[in-house]
Amino acid sequence: MEGATVPIIVFLIVYALITFELVNKAVSALLGVMVLLIMHVVDEHTAASLIDFETIMLLLGMMSIVAVLRKSGFFSILSVRIAELTKGNPLKILILFSIVTAVLSAFLDNVTTVLIIIPIIIELTRGMGLDPKIYVISQAVISNIGGTATLIGDPPNIIIGSKVGLTFNQFIGNLIIPVIISFFAVLLFIWFTNKEKFKPIDNNLAKLFSVQLLLEKIKVEFLNTRIDKKLLVKGLSCLAIAILLFVTQTVTKMSPGVVAVFMAMVLFTISGVDVEHMLEEVEWSTLLFFAGLFILVGVLEHKGVIEWVAHKVFLRIGDNPYIMVLTVLWVSGIVSGFLDNIPFTITMIPIVRLMLEVNPIPNNILWWALALGACFGGNLTMIGASANIVSVGMAKQAGVHISFLEFMKASAAITIMTLIIASAFLTLYLWISL
Amino acid sequence: MNDKNRQNMYKLLRNLGDVQGIAQMTVLSLNSFIESIRQLKCTKDQLQPLYFELAEALKSSQPKIIPLIHLLERFEKEMGEILTPEMDLEEIREKTIANLQERIKQFQDNAARVTENGLKYINNHDVIIVHSPSSVVTNILVQAKEKWNKRFEVIILEHNRDRTRQIIQALRDNDIDHIVAPAYNLSHHIDRATKMFVGALTITSDRKIVAPTGTAGSVSLCHLNGIPVHLFANTLHYSHKASTDQYIYQEEENTHSANMDFSMTTHSHDLVSLDLINHIVTENGELDKNDYPV
Numbered sequence: 248m249e250g251a252t253v254p255i256i257v258f259l260i261v262y263a264l265i266t267f268e269l270v271n272k273a274v275s276a277l278l279g280v281m282v283l284l285i286m287h288v289v290d291e292h293t294a295a296s297l298i299d300f301e302t303i304m305l306l307l308g309m310m311s312i313v314a315v316l317r318k319s320g321f322f323s324i325l326s327v328r329i330a331e332l333t334k335g336n337p338l339k340i341l342i343l344f345s346i347v348t349a350v351l352s353a354f355l356d357n358v359t360t361v362l363i364i365i366p367i368i369i370e371l372t373r374g375m376g377l378d379p380k381i382y383v384i385s386q387a388v389i390s391n392i393g394g395t396a397t398l399i400g401d402p403p404n405i406i407i408g409s410k411v412g413l414t415f416n417q418f419i420g421n422l423i424i425p426v427i428i429s430f431f432a433v434l435l436f437i438w439f440t441n442k443e444k445f446k447p448i449d450n451n452l453a454k455l456f457s458v459q460l461l462l463e464k465i466k467v468e469f470l471n472t473r474i475d476k477k478l479l480v481k482g483l484s485c486l487a488i489a490i491l492l493f494v495t496q497t498v499t500k501m502s503p504g505v506v507a508v509f510m511a512m513v514l515f516t517i518s519g520v521d522v523e524h525m526l527e528e529v530e531w532s533t534l535l536f537f538a539g540l541f542i543l544v545g546v547l548e549h550k551g552v553i554e555w556v557a558h559k560v561f562l563r564i565g566d567n568p569y570i571m572v573l574t575v576l577w578v579s580g581i582v583s584g585f586l587d588n589i590p591f592t593i594t595m596i597p598i599v600r601l602m603l604e605v606n607p608i609p610n611n612i613l614w615w616a617l618a619l620g621a622c623f624g625g626n627l628t629m630i631g632a633s634a635n636i637v638s639v640g641m642a643k644q645a646g647v648h649i650s651f652l653e654f655m656k657a658s659a660a661i662t663i664m665t666l667i668i669a670s671a672f673l674t675l676y677l678w679i680s681l
Numbered sequence: 682m683n684d685k686n687r688q689n690m691y692k693l694l695r696n697l698g699d700v701q702g703i704a705q706m707t708v709l710s711l712n713s714f715i716e717s718i719r720q721l722k723c724t725k726d727q728l729q730p731l732y733f734e735l736a737e738a739l740k741s742s743q744p745k746i747i748p749l750i751h752l753l754e755r756f757e758k759e760m761g762e763i764l765t766p767e768m769d770l771e772e773i774r775e776k777t778i779a780n781l782q783e784r785i786k787q788f789q790d791n792a793a794r795v796t797e798n799g800l801k802y803i804n805n806h807d808v809i810i811v812h813s814p815s816s817v818v819t820n821i822l823v824q825a826k827e828k829w830n831k832r833f834e835v836i837i838l839e840h841n842r843d844r845t846r847q848i849i850q851a852l853r854d855n856d857i858d859h860i861v862a863p864a865y866n867l868s869h870h871i872d873r874a875t876k877m878f879v880g881a882l883t884i885t886s887d888r889k890i891v892a893p894t895g896t897a898g899s900v901s902l903c904h905l906n907g908i909p910v911h912l913f914a915n916t917l918h919y920s921h922k923a924s925t926d927q928y929i930y931q932e933e934e935n936t937h938s939a940n941m942d943f944s945m946t947t948h949s950h951d952l953v954s955l956d957l958i959n960h961i962v963t964e965n966g967e968l969d970k971n972d973y974p975v
Contacts, residue, residue, distance in 0.1 A: 459713030
């Protein structure tokens with residue numbers, strides 16, 4: 248671990264800055280990288296080689312496709328149609344929006360999903376005289392659960408998939424069962440613990456009238472941007488082709504990052520959109536944040552710090568596969584609840600690799616434990632996942648204040664419940680595999 | 682219906698009125714009424730109190746939506762004649778929906794007749810100022826171009842971004858020349874203008890109109906410059922009561938500028954004297970300003 252002191256200190260400071268949101272995430276990570284470069288801990292060529300461009304390309308491509316779809320008005324139509332389908336029934340609002348959130352999160356990033364769903368759900372519930380808080384929290388939580396199902400659904404999965412070389416089909420095939428069970432368990436839990444808030448209103452004419460008016464208003468507001476049907480068809484077609492190429496990855500041998508950027512560029516070309524404007528929609532700060540973190544963790548790995556942590560912490564638990572899997576799951580779950588799950592996943596990947604060298608657990612179960620832990624764990628607190636922070640922030644902008652404790656009161660039980668479901672699934676899976 | 686729900690409903694009605702215009706909002710309200718009757722689950726005995734609760738709330742909205750109130754009164758009168766104690770809930774539901782659909786048709790027919798009557802007020806080479814135009818005013822402009830191939834220009838005074846967008850779209854779709862300007866810049870366009878078209882929520886018994894905010898200033902400037910102002914509204918907009926009884930919504934909002942905090946009072950609608958209006962066009966043609974058709 249020669250020369251590891253500076254990168255460790257820099258890494259811990261950057262982690263603290265990210266966790267407590269003292270400085271912008273991308274700035275924190277890149278500032279850390281700059282310190283390492285200035286102090287000659289690493290040279291710029293090595294630093295650049297540590298960036299996992301596969302992950303960056305996948306995010307860039309998906310963000311570009313989403314930007315075009317947003318411009319087409321697709322998300323407005325979708326949310327208004329769902330609002331209409333609910334007919335103002337509180338339970339239907341919860342169920343239908345949760346299904347949409349889960350499905351969207353599985354194929355788009357969670358932040359995009361909550362950016363689409365939260366405004367309309369606040370508008371709808373508040374207009375009906377309901378308390379939007381539980382709806383906002385439920386959608387944030389569901390977006391993290393839905394995103395767990397696929398390679399492209401949640402940043403930890405994108406990172407694991409890219410760094411470990413797991414395919415889209417492997418993710419969906421292995422994670423869909425715990426995700427679906429968790430989804431229904433969470434909905435049931437939310438309904439059971441808030442029964443009063445989900446009472447139907449169809450015996451109250453005045454409330455029904457207000458809801459109908461509200462739906463009209465939502466239609467007017469959210470369909471304000473004209474629907475560009477041609478762009479919508481092109482955007483959806485490119486997204487569908489991208490997903491098809493993800494699914495057939497083993498046949499085409501095209502990595503998800505290449506597929507995403509390729510389809511985004513095809514979409515830019517055939518749609519004739521203002522590319523400069525579309526590129527402004529890409530979250531460059533997120534991409535820079537990822538790049539910075541890859542370098543920081545890569546340097547720690549080069550200096551032997553990761554190996555040291557693995558030996559001192561994770562490899563001490565022995566080589567019992569059940570204990571290894573459950574430890575990775577629960578440690579990931581709890582740590583991801585308090586720290587950002589992106590840097591945590593990037594840090595854990597080399598550690599899990601070392602653990603697998605000691606005891607090669609079959610069927611990538613240790614990786615699924617990391618994915619389930621990091622994604623489900625993000626629900627533990629308000630700061631556990633970007634979708635939570637964005638949802639609470641949007642609610643605050645709309646005048647709905649959700650405190651850290653209020654969020655945790657609802658989400659902690661859900662997180663523990665989903666981690667128990669994941670534990671049961673992984674234990675069973677391991678038992679079958681051994 | 683508690684006060685919070687009532688205020689929520691009034692806010693919704695105001696928002697819809699701002700964005701869609703009064704005529705559209707009235708139709709949307711009646712459609713919402715029909716849909717809620719369809720979805721309502723109650724016994725026959727519960728129906729009447731539930732209706733009265735909603736009707737009372739609607740009749741006390743802030744501001745009062747006079748066309749809707751007139752239509753509801755007509756609905757109540759006719760339903761009183763139609764309903765018999767032997768009718769079951771489904772039959773009542775059916776009759777109620779049919780009558781409400783009749784009311785929508787009545788309102789739309791009136792609006793169509795106002796549009797028809799309004800067409801003759803557009804001449805070739807007119808430069809027409811519009812401020813938060815109702816759907817009737819928009820239809821007059823569109824049909825004058827479409828049916829009569831009139832050549833004129835429209836100065837759209839921006840009031841509500843969504844509403845302005847709608848009229849721009851309608852004019853663009855029909856290839857009608859137009860410019861968009863903020864209402865406070867009207868003085869720069871006034872020399873070119875030949876007439877102004879406005880709509881109104883209500884015409885009150887003390888000879889005022891309740892119109893979207895900003896209308897009063899624009900109408901006054903036109904009046905001062907001798908530009909004739911045309912009001913297009915069907916007779917359902919006439920109220921039996923004075924402007925003080927229109928419950929125009931007033932809001933006090935704390936605001937701050939630099940390091941100074943102050944409270945700002947805003948009203949949801951303007952009041953404009955009928956003396957500033959030169960022509961009132963209804964479904965029955967042009968009315969004398971002193972006539973009061975209700």
